[in-house]
Amino acid sequence: MKMENSEACVGFDLCETPLSSVAQKIMSAMHSGDVVDFKNWGESTKTVEMTTKSSVKYSVLLEDGKDQSLEGRNPKSLTSQALKGSIRLPPWSSTARLTEQLSADQKQKSISPRSSSLIPQYNQEASIPQKTENKRKHFLKENINKENKESMKHKRKHVTYGNSSEKISKHMALEEDTNEVEAYLTSGDSGHFCDIRYLDDLAKSQLTGVLKQAAALVVTLMYKDGSTQLRADQALTSCVKGVVMLLKRHVEAGNSFLSDPAFGGGLAGGSKQGDWCIYIHTEHTCVWGREQEAHRQFAREVLFQTLKCKCPVICFNAKDFVRTVLQFFGDDGSWKHVADFVGLDPRIAAWLIDPSDAAPSFEDLVAKHLEKSITVKASSTFGNSSRNSNQNVCVNLSILYRLTMDLCSKLKANGLWQLFCTLELPLIPILAVMENHKIQVNKEEMERMSVLLGARLKELEQEAHFVAGEQFLIMSSNQLREILFGKLKLHLLSPRKIPPRPGAQRYPSTSEAVLKSLQDLHPLPKIILEYRQVHKIKSTFVDGLLACMKEGSISSTWNQTGTVTGRLSAKNPNIQGISKQPIQITTPRNFKGKEDKTLTVSPRALLVSSKGHTFLAADFSQIELHNKNIPVEHVMPADREQTKKVVYSVVYGAGYVASVLGRRRPLPRIHAQDPQLRAQAERQAVNFVVQGSAADLCKMAMVRIFTAVASSSTLTARLVAQIHDELLFEVEDSQVPEFAVLVRRAMESLQHLWNPELQLQVPLKVSLSAGRSWGCLAPLQ
DNA sequence: GCGGGGTGACCTGAA
DNA sequence: GTTCAGGTCACC
Numbered sequence: 001m002k003m004e005n006s007e008a009c010v011g012f013d014l015c016e017t018p019l020s021s022v023a024q025k026i027m028s029a030m031h032s033g034d035v036v037d038f039k040n041w042g043e044s045t046k047t048v049e050m051t052t053k054s055s056v057k058y059s060v061l062l063e064d065g066k067d068q069s070l071e072g073r074n075p076k077s078l079t080s081q082a083l084k085g086s087i088r089l090p091p092w093s094s095t096a097r098l099t100e101q102l103s104a105d106q107k108q109k110s111i112s113p114r115s116s117s118l119i120p121q122y123n124q125e126a127s128i129p130q131k132t133e134n135k136r137k138h139f140l141k142e143n144i145n146k147e148n149k150e151s152m153k154h155k156r157k158h159v160t161y162g163n164s165s166e167k168i169s170k171h172m173a174l175e176e177d178t179n180e181v182e183a184y185l186t187s188g189d190s191g192h193f194c195d196i197r198y199l200d201d202l203a204k205s206q207l208t209g210v211l212k213q214a215a216a217l218v219v220t221l222m223y224k225d226g227s228t229q230l231r232a233d234q235a236l237t238s239c240v241k242g243v244v245m246l247l248k249r250h251v252e253a254g255n256s257f258l259s260d261p262a263f264g265g266g267l268a269g270g271s272k273q274g275d276w277c278i279y280i281h282t283e284h285t286c287v288w289g290r291e292q293e294a295h296r297q298f299a300r301e302v303l304f305q306t307l308k309c310k311c312p313v314i315c316f317n318a319k320d321f322v323r324t325v326l327q328f329f330g331d332d333g334s335w336k337h338v339a340d341f342v343g344l345d346p347r348i349a350a351w352l353i354d355p356s357d358a359a360p361s362f363e364d365l366v367a368k369h370l371e372k373s374i375t376v377k378a379s380s381t382f383g384n385s386s387r388n389s390n391q392n393v394c395v396n397l398s399i400l401y402r403l404t405m406d407l408c409s410k411l412k413a414n415g416l417w418q419l420f421c422t423l424e425l426p427l428i429p430i431l432a433v434m435e436n437h438k439i440q441v442n443k444e445e446m447e448r449m450s451v452l453l454g455a456r457l458k459e460l461e462q463e464a465h466f467v468a469g470e471q472f473l474i475m476s477s478n479q480l481r482e483i484l485f486g487k488l489k490l491h492l493l494s495p496r497k498i499p500p501r502p503g504a505q506r507y508p509s510t511s512e513a514v515l516k517s518l519q520d521l522h523p524l525p526k527i528i529l530e531y532r533q534v535h536k537i538k539s540t541f542v543d544g545l546l547a548c549m550k551e552g553s554i555s556s557t558w559n560q561t562g563t564v565t566g567r568l569s570a571k572n573p574n575i576q577g578i579s580k581q582p583i584q585i586t587t588p589r590n591f592k593g594k595e596d597k598t599l600t601v602s603p604r605a606l607l608v609s610s611k612g613h614t615f616l617a618a619d620f621s622q623i624e625l626h627n628k629n630i631p632v633e634h635v636m637p638a639d640r641e642q643t644k645k646v647v648y649s650v651v652y653g654a655g656y657v658a659s660v661l662g663r664r665r666p667l668p669r670i671h672a673q674d675p676q677l678r679a680q681a682e683r684q685a686v687n688f689v690v691q692g693s694a695a696d697l698c699k700m701a702m703v704r705i706f707t708a709v710a711s712s713s714t715l716t717a718r719l720v721a722q723i724h725d726e727l728l729f730e731v732e733d734s735q736v737p738e739f740a741v742l743v744r745r746a747m748e749s750l751q752h753l754w755n756p757e758l759q760l761q762v763p764l765k766v767s768l769s770a771g772r773s774w775g776c777l778a779p780l781q
Numbered sequence: 782g783c784g785g786g787g788t789g790a791c792c793t794g795a796a
Numbered sequence: 797g798t799t800c801a802g803g804t805c806a807c808c
Contacts, residue, residue, distance in 0.1 A: 475792055477803055511804065536805065540790055563788060567808085574789045577807045603806095624808065680786095687786045691808085724788095724808040 193277040193394055196302060197295040204298060210247050210276055211305045218246040218314045218397040218404075219306070221324055222279070229316050230362040230396045240324050242281040245306070246397035249274035277394040278302075282328045303328065307341050314404045316362050318343030319560065322432035335436065335718070338429040339710030346400065348424050349407035351561035352416045355665060359561065366399060369406055419662050423696065424560065426703045430719060431558040431568075433706075437718050437730070438553035439575075440610050442773075446542055449601060453538040455588035460531040467523045474531055481507045483524070490518045490525070534585055541578055541603035548573045554607075556721065565691035566663045568699075568722055576723045579603045582775070605775025614736050614770050616717075617777050618701075618743045619726035621765040623694045657685045659692030660753060661700070694725055697750050697764075701727060704746040715739060728774065740768055740780055 199207060211217075220228045223238035280299050285292060303325050306313060315321045322338050329337070350357065350365050360368065411417045465471050468487075472479040485491050485507040491498045496517045498508045508514055512532075515525040548554050556570040563569055570576050582602035609615045656664045665688040668681060702719060705727070709715045717739045721728040731739045747766045769777035 473793080475804095476794080478793075509803080532804075536791080539792085540806075544790070559788095565787065567788070569788050571789060574807085577789060577805090579806060580808095622808085683785065684787095691787075694808085726808085 193279065195279045195281065196298060197281055199298075207276075207278065207302070208305065210249075211302065211309060214247045214309065214311055215250045216248040216311050216314060216401065217306060217309065218248065218401045219321055220244050220316060220393065220397060220400070221321055222393070224283070228393055228396070229320065230393075230400065239283070241283045242279055243303070243321070243324070244393050244397065245278050245280065246394060246401070247276040247278065248401065249276075275398075277397065282324065300329065300332075304333075304337065307338055312342050312344045314344045314346070314401055316345065316347055316365075316400055318345040318348075318428045319432045319435070319558075322429050323435050326432060326436045335433040336710045338432060339706065341429045342425060343428050344404050344408070344425070345428060346404040346407050347561055348428075349404070349411055349420060352420055352424065352663070353407070353410055353414055355561075355564040355566070355663075359559075362396070362400065362403075365407075366403055369410070370399070370403055414664065415662060416664065423661065423699050423703065426707070427560060427699055430702055430706045431560060434558060434719055434721070435555055437720060438551075438555050439720055439730075440553045440608050441545065441549055442606050442608050443546075443549070443552055446546055446606050449606070450538060450542045450546065452588065452591065452599070453534055453542060453585070453601070455591055456534050456585055457531065457538065459588055460527055460534065464524060464527045464531065467527065474528065475535070477510045480510050480528065484510065484518070484522075488522060488524070490521050493521050494518060530585075533583055537579065537583060537601055537603060542606070545573050545578075545603075545606065558722075564665060565688055566659060566695040566699075567691055567724060568695070570721070575721045578607075602775040605773045607774040609730055609772050612733055613730050614733050614772060615720070615774055615777060616729045616731050616736060616740060616743070616768065616770045616780075617726055617774075618729070618747060618766060618768050620694070620698065620701075620747065621725070621767050623697065623725045623764075624690050657688050659689060659696050661693070661696035663692045663696060665692070697753065698722060698725055698727070700750055700753065701747045704749065705729075705743055708742055708746065709739075715742070731770075736770060740770070744768060 196204070196207065220230055220243070221240050222228050222242050222244050224241045225238045227238065228244065280302055281295070282299060282303075307322075307325065313321075322341060322343065326333065326335060326338060346365060347360070350360060350369065357364075357368075408417070408420075411420050461474055464474055468483050470483070472483055474480065491508050494517060498514055498517065501507070501509050510528070512529065515529050518525040519529075545554060554573060554575075556575045557572050559569045559571065568576075579602075582600045582605070584598045584600055587597060587599045656666045658664050665685075667685060702722060706719060709717050715735055715738070717729050717731040717735060719727065720730050727743070729739070729743070744766055748764055751764050768780040770780055771777040
């Protein structure tokens with residue numbers, strides 16, 4: 001296929017790093033909170049005072065469904081809050097800090113100080129007709145009763161937990177949240193929680209207005225069992241019921257609410273007056289009436305606005321939120337709608353700061369990064385709550401907001417802000433879209449393979465038992481060791497030295513390397529080797545893939561924060577681990593087509609493109625290997641060991657190693673007395689640079705290509721998978737030439753990022769291939 | 782060509 | 797019956 005001819009068709013600017021624009025979006029949105037549309041908000045100032053002073057019933061929906069109501073608010077709390085307001089930290093300190101994190105040219109002209117008299121307050125309650133309000137309260141009551149029943153089941157399950165230290169810590173975390181609820185409810189801040197299905201037209205249009213002007217949105221998914229993404233023990237299998245969203249009227253002063261003197265055991269330090277907490281029901285209901293359709297339509301509008309809004313959307317596990325929205329849109333929505341979505345995910349921020357902290361829960365992150373606040377709460381006057389099982393979603397969203405702001409500051413302090421904004425955040429919608437895409441599987445061929453491989457395994461098992469002289473479990477390394485080394489004593493007969501297993505184990509390992517060295521001594525090792533190979537293919541790539549199939553196709557779950565090196569990882573199925581090389585097996589006896597003695601099995605060939613589409617694979621051609629050679633050849637020339645010492649003394653002095661785009665891995669202190677540990681740490685350090693830099697470039701390529709396609713009115717190519725240095729796309733047949741040019745350009749445009757520190761001109765080699773089956777791709781050009 | 786680190790999947794076997 | 801650790805092997 002000729003690519004040059006299509007080059008003119010590609011009109012995208014691939015060389016622009018799209019993400020300083022994302023950073024700008026985040027920051028300008030944060031600023032908009034205090035300066036934008038001042039006039040529009042002005043009139044509501046008086047209303048909020050009146051509403052606050054009058055006797056109002058506040059309702060909040062707790063995560064376990066309990067209704068918390070406060071009637072006839074104690075005026076003292078209002079006074080105390082007013083006092084707190086007067087000793088707040090200098091307003092916008094957090095924003096000012098964050099602004100500095102961006103390029104200088106982006107600095108705002110002026111940052112106006114906020115004072116309570118200047119900031120107009122918003123209160124939708126005053127303007128929502130009483131009828132709607134009653135309806136809303138009625139719904140909440142109904143809803144809460146229903147939720148209570150669900151939560152009781154949940155609680156019973158929770159009670160059966162053991163008393164391990166881990167469970168205790170979870171329990172304590174929940175108690176802390178109860179304190180938050182108490183503090184929240186008594187501090188004078190209420191927040192409003194309403195189900196948007198029960199809003200009338202006026203309220204709906206007001207909500208739309210608030211959405212447009214919100215300074216930040218904080219969202220979480222709510223599951224059918226009543227839990228949210230913020231709960232550590234959320235049921236993994238539970239389906240999404242809806243979205244809870246906190247609309248922040250303006251950003252809060254003082255990123256770190258730990259140091260905020262106004263933080264008196266609750267969240268009073270941040271102004272939450274005017275914040276609005278809404279619930280968007282997304283679950284599909286069987287009963288389908290005109291009213292439901294109208295609700296669904298409005299939910300669609302709200303979510304669509306959320307995707308397109310100017311402000312950042314804060315979400316713990318934002319990818320799951322994006323995927324849920326995509327699924328809710330269904331066929332009516334294009335994946336391109338989420339392309340410029342900016343979701344601030346605190347989990348990703350925390351992972352960049354400490355990549356070795358694998359998959360912390362929301363509670364873990366709060367404990368780790370807002371530790372002091374937890375202490376404050378525990379010793380507060382609200383400590384002895386009897387409602388220790390309650391957890392309030394709105395409060396948690398406020399905590400989530402604080403946590404995220406704190407982590408953003410830490411990112412900047414660690415020099416990771418740019419990486420966060422330009423690489424990791426844009427990846428969120430990309431991975432969500434990838435997860436939403438289904439890869440077709442040749443099911444018939446797969447089932448045929450399963451039977452065939454099963455028959456071959458049976459044969460090999462019988463052969464193994466025969467040559468061993470007894471029956472044993474082939475997959476059991478213990479039993480195999482007994483046969484090979486206890487009974488046959490092959491390790492003693494071997495002319496090659498068989499290394500002993502670490503830890504003074506009785507017999508050597510049964511690993512592939514050992515079995516290969518024993519092949520000439522006895523037929524058993526060879527049989528075992530073939531058995532393991534066939535078994536691996538059958539269990540992982542044939543039966544395993546079949547188990548992951550839904551409606552004839554598969555879709556991996558992508559983990560952005562699962563590795564210390566910055567790589568992505570995939571599971572269910574792990575598409576990155578599917579065998580590349582086909583294997584040859586002996587055709588089982590008494591099997592169809594026995595004229596052929598050997599049979600080729602290629603797991604990747606079982607994944608096929610959908611009708612009218614072609615797979616296009618683009619890879620950096622062993623980028624890691626190149627990368628590895630660079631430090632070896634250029635940093636460590638003649639006296640490698642000596643240079644290593646110098647390099648690492650610098651490295652360890654800094655306390656971390658960094659990839660080409662500034663990804664970091666903290667390093668442990670090295671003890672010269674422990675040469676083994678030291679050597680291992682040094683290998684890890686080199687490995688991080690090798691893997692992390694390759695991951696940086698591959699992720700950047702994903703962002704650039706995705707952005708270009710999303711902004712194209714004609715291209716429909718989908719990113720299907722990333723296998724470390726390889727990107728797999730599914731492209732409409734007619735678009736292959738044009739898309740191939742785009743991909744090549746995008747990947748080669750990363751040349752200038754490639755090892756800038758070493759000032760090397762190592763060409764980035766990009767190879768493209770295409771075909772209808774992943775296992776059988778023909779090179780392009 | 783070989784070895785290394787770091788992923789996930791699968792299996793066994795002990796707790 | 798469930799959970800967890802160890803062993804092995806696929807990918808890069």
